[in-house]
Amino acid sequence: MGAIPSIQRSAKRSLQAMLVAAYHVDPSDQLIAPVGAESYSTVFSLIPAALAVLRVAAEIEPDPADVMHWYRQTRIAELGYLTAAELVSLGRTETVIAFLSSIRDGQRG
Numbered sequence: 001m002g003a004i005p006s007i008q009r010s011a012k013r014s015l016q017a018m019l020v021a022a023y024h025v026d027p028s029d030q031l032i033a034p035v036g037a038e039s040y041s042t043v044f045s046l047i048p049a050a051l052a053v054l055r056v057a058a059e060i061e062p063d064p065a066d067v068m069h070w071y072r073q074t075r076i077a078e079l080g081y082l083t084a085a086e087l088v089s090l091g092r093t094e095t096v097i098a099f100l101s102s103i104r105d106g107q108r109g
Helices: 003-023 049-060 064-073 084-089 093-104
Strands: 031-035 039-042 046-048
Touching (some): 003 049, 003 064, 049 084, 049 093, 064 084, 084 093
Antiparallel strands (some): 031 039, 039 046
16 A cells, blocks of 8 residues: 555646646647647647646746636536546547637636
């Protein structure tokens, strides 16, 4: 059982690293399209699906701690009361990005 906390800490660090990357993205490296369930293409590379979601969320929310809380804890009523993290793990990254994009673009409150 001792390995489980270290695995969880590694996953948290990885998500933390992605969050930092989301706030330091090159503006010209735009998201293009999903590539399978676990990756997203950008102008310059492939990125993990979670990073794609975090990048769009970072365009809306200036506080990284709030984005991390939202990604992991906030249940999204319009998307079946699942969190963004759960939706990404289910391969529904494009749905989360579309949801966030509509907020960013002023189509939702």
